[in-house]
Amino acid sequence: MQSLWFAFREGLSDKNPLQLCFLSRHIKCLIIFNLCLGLLFLSGFFHIKNKTYIILKSHEELPVTSTPCHAKTNVMFLKIHKTASSTVLNIMFRFAERYNLTVALPADQLFHLGYPKTFKAHFVEEFEVIGQNYNIMCNHLRFNPSEVRKVMAANTFYFSILRNPIPLLESSYIYYKNSVPAFRLSKDVNEYLASPLKYYHQADYKQNIYARNIMWFDFGYDNNAEDDKKYIQAVLKEIEQNFHLILIADYFDESMILLKHTLCWDLDDVVYFKLNSRSQDTVQTLTPESKERIKAWCSLDWKLYLHFNQSFWRRIEETIGLKLLEKEVNRLRMRQKELMEICLLEQEGVGRNHIKNKALQPFQSGAANILGYNLNQNLDNRTLRNCQRMAMPELQYMSYLYAVQHPHKKRKQLGFPLLWTSF
Incomplete structure (x- = not known):
């Protein structure tokens, strides 16, 4: 049994394991053959899995984290x-x-x-x-x-x-x-x-x-x-x-x-x-x-x-x-x-004289013309509030x-x- 496994793993025999089974006529040989195939499959699986992980990590395709990510809510800017x-x-x-x-x-x-x-x-x-x-x-x-x-x-x-x-x-x-x-x-x-x-x-x-x-x-x-x-x-x-x-x-x-x-x-x-x-x-x-x-x-x-x-x-x-x-x-x-x-009517900022809703007028300072936004009309209430927040x-x-x-x-x-x- 042990010599059969070494022959299978190292490729030392010129005959494949199934032929050895028939030649030895050992009834347990097929069981060993199946065990060997299983071990080889598992070995290859873990080897491939390990290589895939390394490739993903080296190319930064996916973030790899060991612990769950929780949003930080105590923040000083x-x-x-x-x-x-x-x-x-x-x-x-x-x-x-x-x-x-x-x-x-x-x-x-x-x-x-x-x-x-x-x-x-x-x-x-x-x-x-x-x-x-x-x-x-x-x-x-x-x-x-x-x-x-x-x-x-x-x-x-x-x-x-x-x-x-x-x-x-x-x-x-x-x-x-x-x-x-x-x-x-x-x-x-x-x-x-x-x-x-x-x-x-x-x-x-x-x-x-x-x-x-x-x-x-x-x-x-x-x-x-x-x-x-x-x-x-x-x-x-x-x-x-x-x-x-x-x-x-x-x-x-x-x-x-x-x-x-x-x-x-x-x-x-x-x-x-x-x-x-x-x-x-x-x-x-x-x-x-x-x-x-x-x-x-x-x-x-x-x-x-x-x-x-x-x-x-x-x-x-x-x-x-x-x-x-x-x-x-x-x-x-x-x-x-x-x-x-x-959200935006013009899809870009507009000058202070073109802001229609003065509640969206930014503070003006010095020689600068600080831009603001005009919102689209007929937005539903939830969308309007979200757009207002962003502008x-x-x-x-x-x-x-x-x-x-x-x-x-x-x-x-x-x-x-x-x-x-x-x-």
């Missing part, structure tokens, strides 16, 4: 100025409504969480009552980790988003043209960058925070600090310790897919309409010299961006893979296009959530009409 963060805030608000979560909203008539002051827990409405039981925090604040942790649960997921400082500064210039002294005194962005210290005065640093290293400032650091290598490395390390994920606005769709995977959210949780964007006719063209000057003038932001741009793509390669990322980005864009066809400017959405969460408080005075007054 640091909303950085001029980094597509208004669109992310809308995503966060919609997610909060879907799961009936409690949002840490600005107290009283504040529109930001104390910004530009360094954040304190009492900037949150009813913090003294609710305590460390908020699920979502996403309004503008200047990050202060010890105070934020007083508001958010211990298992909170922290993330933020950065943008290339070159287009960011040009966007800031237009958006804050009338309110920032350094911008107001210069003719255009190229003139400002040709000699920024001519317009940027240290005495006005509180009013000029948008004019230099705004991302560095929003993370809670000194935007006028010296460009010292040791200092920068210490700050980058601290940000990595405080935040689980940093996204990149220049790759917004890719960022939303990474966010979806990391938080275990659905595709519709991260689908979006672009908010707080401006018309192209208000974009100023930067000269090549100005672009290089931004890297030097905003060197803290530039090094912050370079560092986390690298870690962003490294995170994608380690968790999703570029092949699956491309597929999911295409799915996201297809879903976005589908929802725009359902809702941040101030109106924040005011609505405030009224829902704090019905006995005085409503925030925004100075323009609101939707959902009878929601």
Whole structure:
């Protein structure tokens, strides 16, 4: 019996096992033959199964998880100025409504969480009552980790988003043209960058925070600090310790897919309409010299961006893979296009003078023409509410959530009409 198995497995005999059976005329031989076939089949099955698993994993065709995936519902988003963060805030608000979560909203008539002051827990409405039981925090604040942790649960997921400082500064210039002294005194962005210290005065640093290293400032650091290598490395390390994920606005769709995977959210949780964007006719063209000057003038932001741009793509390669990322980005864009066809009259943003429902009029600032949306007519009630949520400017959405969460408080005075007054 043993010699028959070795002959079958190693192929040492010039006769096949069935012939050996007849030759040996051993009645148990057929039983052994069947056992051998069974063992060979099982061996091949496990071998093939193992190879298939390796192929799927190496090509990133399917995510392989050892534990069930549960959506994270305790999330803090640091909303950085001029980094597509208004669109992310809308995503966060919609997610909060879907799961009936409690949002840490600005107290009283504040529109930001104390910004530009360094954040304190009492900037949150009813913090003294609710305590460390908020699920979502996403309004503008200047990050202060010890105070934020007083508001958010211990298992909170922290993330933020950065943008290339070159287009960011040009966007800031237009958006804050009338309110920032350094911008107001210069003719255009190229003139400002040709000699920024001519317009940027240290005495006005509180009013000029948008004019230099705004991302560095929003993370809670000194935007006028010296460009010292040791200092920068210490700050980058601290940000990595405080935040689980940093996204990149220049790759917004890719960022939303990474966010979806990391938080275990659905595709519709991260689908979006672009908010707080401006018309192209208000974009100023930067000269090549100005672009290089931004890297030097905003060197803290530039090094912050370079560092986390690298870690962003490294995170994608380690968790999703570029092949699956491309597929999911295409799915996201297809879903976005589908929802725009359902919801939007023009299927794109329109200028402030063409927004028919003034309740959907976004806040206008500086020399920018902030775009908004017109919704399709004759939508059923459920579809209308979903479309309204996706097109809702941040101030109106924040005011609505405030009224829902704090019905006995005085409503925030925004100075323009609101939707959902009878929601």
